Amino acid sequence: xxxxxxxxxxxxxxxxNALLGGLLIGLASLLLLWxxxxxxxxxxxxxxxxxxxxxxxxxxxxxxxxLVAGSAAYALAGGSTPQRQGFPPLLxxxxxxxxxxxxxLANGCxxxxxxxxLARFSLRSLAATATFLLVAIATTFVARHxxxxxx
Amino acid sequence: MSRGLLRNLAALGSGLLFGLGxxxxxxxxxxxxxxxxxxxxxxxxxxxxxxGGAVVLSALGFRQVLRRKAPLWDSGFHLPHAQAxxxxxxxxxxxxxxxWGLSGYCPGPAVASLGVANPEALWVxxxxxxGAALQRLMQPRASTDLD
Numbered sequence: 001x002x003x004x005x006x007x008x009x010x011x012x013x014x015x016x017n018a019l020l021g022g023l024l025i026g027l028a029s030l031l032l033l034w035x036x037x038x039x040x041x042x043x044x045x046x047x048x049x050x051x052x053x054x055x056x057x058x059x060x061x062x063x064x065x066x067l068v069a070g071s072a073a074y075a076l077a078g079g080s081t082p083q084r085q086g087f088p089p090l091l092x093x094x095x096x097x098x099x100x101x102x103x104x105l106a107n108g109c110x111x112x113x114x115x116x117x118l119a120r121f122s123l124r125s126l127a128a129t130a131t132f133l134l135v136a137i138a139t140t141f142v143a144r145h146x147x148x149x150x151x
Numbered sequence: 152m153s154r155g156l157l158r159n160l161a162a163l164g165s166g167l168l169f170g171l172g173x174x175x176x177x178x179x180x181x182x183x184x185x186x187x188x189x190x191x192x193x194x195x196x197x198x199x200x201x202x203g204g205a206v207v208l209s210a211l212g213f214r215q216v217l218r219r220k221a222p223l224w225d226s227g228f229h230l231p232h233a234q235a236x237x238x239x240x241x242x243x244x245x246x247x248x249x250x251w252g253l254s255g256y257c258p259g260p261a262v263a264s265l266g267v268a269n270p271e272a273l274w275v276x277x278x279x280x281x282g283a284a285l286q287r288l289m290q291p292r293a294s295t296d297l298d
Contacts, residue, residue, distance in 0.1 A: 009182045011195045018197040021176025022204025028168035029205065030212035035161040037222030037229050040169060042258040047283050059162035064262055066163045070170020071179055071266035081267040082180050084255075089274045091253060096261070096278020097285070098250030103258060104286035106243030107233065110257040111169075113244075114202060119209035120217075120230075127236040128244040135248025140188040143253055 009084070029116050032063070041112020042067070043103040091149070102132075157224045170263045176201045179263050181255025181271070188252055243286075250282075 029040040036059065045060040075081045103109040106128050108117065113132075117125020143149040177183045178201060187198035221227050251257050256264070256275045264272035 009186075010193050011177070011180065011183045011186045011197075013195050014177065014197050015200055018176045018200035019204045021172040021174070021178065022201035023208050024168050024172030024175060025201065026205040026208030026212070028165045028172060029209045030216065031161065031168070032165040033209075033213060033222065033228070034216045035165075035223050036158045037225045037227060038162075039229070039231065040165060042262060043283075046258060046262075046280065047287070050280070050284055050287060059159050062159050062163040063166035063169075066166020066168075067170040067173075067259065067263050068266040070167040070172075071174040071263040072170075073167070073266075074171055074174035075267045079174055080177075081174070081269070082177075082182070083267075083269050084181055084271060087181075087254075087271060092256075092271055092274035093278040095250040095254030095256065096275040097282040098246050098253070099256065099258065099261075099275075100250075100279035100282025100284075101286045102243045102246030102248070102250060102282070103279075104243070104283040105239050105290075106247060107231070107240070109247060109259070110202075110251075111259050115205045115209060116213075117231075118206045119213050121210070122231075122234075124231075124234055124236055124240060128240055131241055131244035132248035132251060135245045136188050136252035137190060139249050139252025140185055141191060144185070144189055144192060149253070 025111075025115060026119075029111075029119070033116075039112055039116045041108050041116060043107065043109045043112055046100075047104050106132075154224045161224060169259070170266060172201075172205075173260055173263045174267075179260045179267065179269070181260075184255040184257075184260070185252075188255075 032038050032040045045064050048057055048060045106113070108125065108128060113125040113128040118129060173179055176197065178198065183195060184198060186193060186195035217228070254275055258279055261272060261276050261279055265276070
């Protein structure tokens, strides 16, 4: 193991929080489909707001605002929000560019394809989810264990 | 209240629950995400339960909801119509996997991280927006799943 792997911070398996958090995410997706007939996909929200005209797009902005407010509320209520230190900003920008380009090209990410797509038994979303999961697992292996990139 | 206003409130409420869920599950912590992806390291399987819980609950609910002619506050469902497993889908997902595995941020948590004033969001989120804008510039007429 290289330095990066040893520096990577351990996190404990938290099954109860993970399951409850997942159920909340599922409930959020269910409500948006039941009430508005919309897929709760964050990529769709972000790319939708980059299209003109902006008329009729308020709901996308409000969903994203809710996303920010939800995590702020959790922190204000005393929830723990550990922050990573010392991660290279340029690597964050590069990863962001790849993520933004890729999710726009694939029309979805972990929420749209991963949660809503799988819940609709979409084979297209299953292919997308399997692809990004496997590539992310391989990338993390190379970055952490071969390159020592993730402090 | 007009249906348009109700829809906006529903979107805000759904985003709020989504953000609470991501935070409670610690998916806004990139170490937690990377420790899930790092299966040969000290594996933290939490993300699997997050995804599993979300998929199972929404799959059960979607089945009921999609039996309706229309959602409660709109005249029809806005579902993705694309079904093809094509090059853009696979190439795009692979590029996303590369970015996700490098940083530990997918788009949802990147946005939610703004809510806890995480300075990393100020780097990764503009990257995501620029990447998505670049994709649109290069392929302005790319098919979109959602209207």
